[in-house]
Amino acid sequence: MTDREPYLVLRDFRVWFQKHRGFVEALRRRDPGYIRAVDGIDLTIGKGEIYCLVGESGCGKTTTGKGILQLVPPTGGDVFLNPTSEELAQYEADMVGKNLDAVEAFRERRSLSYAERIHRSPVDWIRHTLVTAAGAALAALVAFGVILAFRAVGATGAETLAYIPLGILIGLAGTLPWVKTTHHVPHALAGVSLVTSIATQVLAVGASLSAAGQPADPGSVLATYGGLMQQNDLFVAFIQMIVAAAAAWYSAGFFHHMWDRRRGVVTDRLRKLRTRLQIIFQDPYESLNPRHTIYDIVAEPLLVNRITRSRAETASRVEQALADAGLRPAKEYLLRYPHELSGGQRQRVSIAGALVLEPEFLVADEPVSMLDVSIRTEIVELLMQLRDKRGLTYLFITHDLSLARVLADRIGVMYLGKIVEQGPTEELTAHPRHPYTNALISVVPIPDPDRKHERIILRGERPDPSDIPPGCRFHPRCPVAFEKCGWTSEEVLASLREIATGESSDFLDGASAHGPLSIVWSQPKPGCEEWLRNLVTTKAEAFRALKGVRSIEGSGGALKVELHPFEEPPLKSVTPDVLVACHLFA
Amino acid sequence: MALLEVKDLRVHFSTPDGDVRAVDGVTFSVGEGESLGLAGESGCGKTTAALSIMRLLPRNGRIVSGSITYQGYDLAKLSMPQMRSIRWQHISIIFQGAMNALNPVKRVGSQIAEPIILHEKVDEEAAQKRVGELLELVGIHKDRASEYPHEFSGGMRQRVMIAMALACNPRLVIADEPVTALDVMIQAQILELLEKLKRDLGLSMILISHDLSVMAETCDSMAIMYAGKIVETGSVRDVFKRSKHPYTKDLIGAFPDIKGARTLPAYIPGDIPSLIHPPSGCPFHPRCKLAWKLCEDEEPALLPVGDGHRAACHLNTTERPA
Numbered sequence: 001m002t003d004r005e006p007y008l009v010l011r012d013f014r015v016w017f018q019k020h021r022g023f024v025e026a027l028r029r030r031d032p033g034y035i036r037a038v039d040g041i042d043l044t045i046g047k048g049e050i051y052c053l054v055g056e057s058g059c060g061k062t063t064t065g066k067g068i069l070q071l072v073p074p075t076g077g078d079v080f081l082n083p084t085s086e087e088l089a090q091y092e093a094d095m096v097g098k099n100l101d102a103v104e105a106f107r108e109r110r111s112l113s114y115a116e117r118i119h120r121s122p123v124d125w126i127r128h129t130l131v132t133a134a135g136a137a138l139a140a141l142v143a144f145g146v147i148l149a150f151r152a153v154g155a156t157g158a159e160t161l162a163y164i165p166l167g168i169l170i171g172l173a174g175t176l177p178w179v180k181t182t183h184h185v186p187h188a189l190a191g192v193s194l195v196t197s198i199a200t201q202v203l204a205v206g207a208s209l210s211a212a213g214q215p216a217d218p219g220s221v222l223a224t225y226g227g228l229m230q231q232n233d234l235f236v237a238f239i240q241m242i243v244a245a246a247a248a249w250y251s252a253g254f255f256h257h258m259w260d261r262r263r264g265v266v267t268d269r270l271r272k273l274r275t276r277l278q279i280i281f282q283d284p285y286e287s288l289n290p291r292h293t294i295y296d297i298v299a300e301p302l303l304v305n306r307i308t309r310s311r312a313e314t315a316s317r318v319e320q321a322l323a324d325a326g327l328r329p330a331k332e333y334l335l336r337y338p339h340e341l342s343g344g345q346r347q348r349v350s351i352a353g354a355l356v357l358e359p360e361f362l363v364a365d366e367p368v369s370m371l372d373v374s375i376r377t378e379i380v381e382l383l384m385q386l387r388d389k390r391g392l393t394y395l396f397i398t399h400d401l402s403l404a405r406v407l408a409d410r411i412g413v414m415y416l417g418k419i420v421e422q423g424p425t426e427e428l429t430a431h432p433r434h435p436y437t438n439a440l441i442s443v444v445p446i447p448d449p450d451r452k453h454e455r456i457i458l459r460g461e462r463p464d465p466s467d468i469p470p471g472c473r474f475h476p477r478c479p480v481a482f483e484k485c486g487w488t489s490e491e492v493l494a495s496l497r498e499i500a501t502g503e504s505s506d507f508l509d510g511a512s513a514h515g516p517l518s519i520v521w522s523q524p525k526p527g528c529e530e531w532l533r534n535l536v537t538t539k540a541e542a543f544r545a546l547k548g549v550r551s552i553e554g555s556g557g558a559l560k561v562e563l564h565p566f567e568e569p570p571l572k573s574v575t576p577d578v579l580v581a582c583h584l585f586a
Numbered sequence: 587m588a589l590l591e592v593k594d595l596r597v598h599f600s601t602p603d604g605d606v607r608a609v610d611g612v613t614f615s616v617g618e619g620e621s622l623g624l625a626g627e628s629g630c631g632k633t634t635a636a637l638s639i640m641r642l643l644p645r646n647g648r649i650v651s652g653s654i655t656y657q658g659y660d661l662a663k664l665s666m667p668q669m670r671s672i673r674w675q676h677i678s679i680i681f682q683g684a685m686n687a688l689n690p691v692k693r694v695g696s697q698i699a700e701p702i703i704l705h706e707k708v709d710e711e712a713a714q715k716r717v718g719e720l721l722e723l724v725g726i727h728k729d730r731a732s733e734y735p736h737e738f739s740g741g742m743r744q745r746v747m748i749a750m751a752l753a754c755n756p757r758l759v760i761a762d763e764p765v766t767a768l769d770v771m772i773q774a775q776i777l778e779l780l781e782k783l784k785r786d787l788g789l790s791m792i793l794i795s796h797d798l799s800v801m802a803e804t805c806d807s808m809a810i811m812y813a814g815k816i817v818e819t820g821s822v823r824d825v826f827k828r829s830k831h832p833y834t835k836d837l838i839g840a841f842p843d844i845k846g847a848r849t850l851p852a853y854i855p856g857d858i859p860s861l862i863h864p865p866s867g868c869p870f871h872p873r874c875k876l877a878w879k880l881c882e883d884e885e886p887a888l889l890p891v892g893d894g895h896r897a898a899c900h901l902n903t904t905e906r907p908a
Contacts, residue, residue, distance in 0.1 A: 056771055372628050372796060373837070376851075377853035399769055402842040405848060406848055407850070425848070426848065441844060443773070443774035446803070447841040449826050450823065451845065457775055461739050
């Protein structure tokens with residue numbers, strides 16, 4: 001790692017998006033399916049460090065940046081801001097030691113993304129509604145029971161009143177231990193209503209019986225209770241019950257909402273954080289409101305966060321921020337509109353807007369990719385100066401490795417939502433270890449016609465993040481994938497089919513996948529086994545899926561191909577600084 | 587013998603503020619099977635030059651003077667029906683921004699078939715057969731012809747645009763920023779495809795880009811444009827290795843090199859000049875580190891500085907006063 005104090009720490013950070021489904025689909029399938037844009041990232045950025053995330057578009061680098069600022073809600077994992085090294089070490093130790101209570105406590109206290117926001121499916125929603133409704137109905141029963149109890153006891157109502165809080169207490173005591181997460185709240189509420197209802201009614205009827213000098217055993221209490229039901233005016237009670245149900249429904253929802261807000265950092269805590277964490281967006285032509293003047297744009301964060309006390313103070317801070325962003329003299333820019341500025345100047349306005357709150361951490365999301373090459377360096381230089389002057393920490397997101405190379409302290413390479421390699425800039429660009437990093441670096445064009453170099457062009461495009469390949473997520477495109485990288489029977493069959501079509505042979509007839517790791521021919525053609533053995537030895541370089549074949553067995557007229565078992569390679573240290581997620585380095 | 591020769595081309599746009607001299611006396615030529623790179627910052631007139639070759643200038647733009655000679659015809663003077671027989675069958679263009687250049691409500695196959703039916707007067711069936719061939723040529727399975735553009739990724743859409751440009755077997759393809767909005771990996775795939783097509787079909791190509799490093803890898807010769815003028819032209823190696831213009835040097839210096847030194851690349855301070863009121867003398871002098879009095883007063887001519895290598899800078903002809 002670095003010798004810097006940690007500033008921003010991500011642990012198993014995930015941002016998933018629920019896939020869009022039609023209504024019928026939603027009814028038929030329980031699991032909605034997720035687009036796993038960011039799928040478990042561990043990252044530590046030191047104070048004053050520039051950390052670059054690179055990768056193809058759609059690999060989740062922008063989503064990571066937005067997720068940290070909670071511009072998109074994180075699905076899971078944690079973001080810790082400014083933890084001390086000791087705190088972090090303790091947390092890691094607790095994680096390893098499975099000291100879950102301590103871990104949980106630390107997360108609740110420090111994690112910015114602690115809210116376990118589970119995306120609800122329609123089925124969940126229906127269940128949730130039913131539970132809330134049941135809770136409300138039971139709450140109404142309480143009211144009903146209380147009414148009955150009052151009527152039964154008649155003159156001694158004042159005494160009965162004392163039993164209601166007692167009933168509620170019994171209910172609370174009985175059901176509160178169920179409450180572990182947000183989602184248990186409606187269940188608990190329903191429980192409180194149920195127990196309260198029964199307890200109050202039984203207590204009241206029992207009390208009235210003993211007040212009348214009658215035996216108060218369970219049998220006679222029940223009999224009295226049934227009798228009371230028949231005597232009463234059910235219509236009036238019914239109306240009262242509906243009113244009570246509405247009140248209970250509303251309070252259940254309100255309670256639930258408050259609970260969510262308390263658990264997530266949705267309100268004040270997050271707003272305060274936003275003054276410390278800022279973002280510069282990619283496209284300065286689209287990220288500035290065309291109907292606001294430069295002053296309005298830069299002053300807005302001050303106003304919404306109620307930072308400044310007077311107009312003069314706002315104006316002076318806006319001017320300072322513009323000057324810091326390199327727009328001098330700042331006064332000249334205040335009353336202009338974005339369309340009057342060039343691309344570079346607009347990006348400086350964006351930077352000024354981010355700087356005006358004097359943040360500690362900036363997410364720079366491709367801040368120069370829309371700008372002309374001739375002015376990119378100006379902006380990059382400005383960002384680096386700001387780091388030196390103010391000790392800013394950056395998460396710099398870019399797809400341009402040659403740019404990352406000149407400005408980053410460390411680089412993380414992302415592929416399909418995971419970091420596949422991370423290391424100090426010099427080391428990573430000079431000696432890429434992961435085959436993906438290697439390929440990415442090899443295709444960066446070099447501004448020198450004399451230096452021709454081997455380009456490793458990956459075939460195809462990155463797979464769909466809603467359907468991430470098993471095993472190593474890079475294996476289908478990897479030029480050096482081998483046995484245990486994650487070849488499944490479907491992939492092997494697809495390769496075989498391609499070869500068979502090319503040779504127009506019919507050896508594949510009757511072959512089918514049995515689970516992910518075996519292919520079975522029920523009635524193989526004669527010579528099929530030899531054909532397969534031959535392919536595995538001769539074609540495995542061109543059709544890498546064939547590398548996954550572990551054994552070919554023909555017995556009793558059936559032919560069975562077994563594949564190597566596989567697992568996803570974890571991100572492991574190769575040297576003290578470099579982490580790689582690849583089986584080649586396991 | 588050059589396939590296309592552009593001589594002293596001037597293109598102006600009329601605006602309420604006056605005429606914008608987008609292309610201001612540009613001369614270049616493309617040989618048979620050659621690829622020429624047109625490079626420069628945005629707003630330097632690269633795209634306008636390309637559009638005027640195709641005679642696709644917007645309504646307020648006009649070719650003021652100069653000639654565009656293709657096989658003995660001056661394209662600048664052809665009538666629109668005549669021009670129509672040149673487009674697609676002789677010269678075609680891959681437009682900038684593949685993401686938005688396709689019609690979203692028409693199937694990809696029928697969009698490619700459109701120029702074929704229009705220009706080659708063939709029936710639907712023959713056109714669809716050709717579409718299948720073209721798609722296979724650019725590496726897309728022919729069954730995908732019946733899909734809509736939104737079902738394609740960015741790189742695939744760019745391939746479709748390339749297939750469309752090749753629809754009527756042109757001899758010259760103008761590629762306007764073909765890889766700009768794409769990822770490095772897709773960029774490499776597309777450039778490899780263009781190179782392969784150039785080799786296999788013997789195409790001539792004009793590649794327009796602001797990315798010099800892309801040109802270093804794909805072009806034979808190149809021309810650097812600044813404020814509507816060509817400031818340096820020659821073989822790629824000459825321009826990169828023996829640059830004779832400060833702007834070219836600055837522009838090359840602005841590119842970070844992943845295999846080079848780990849320093850911030852240089853940048854060119856200042857903005858590109860107004861094309862309505864261009865600066866006097868050399869258009870680059872307000873931003874040039876080496877400019878002196880002569881540069882303000884007199885515009886340098888594009889003069890030979892080597893074999894097929896020309897540059898427009900006083901430094902090559904006059905001793906700079908200390």
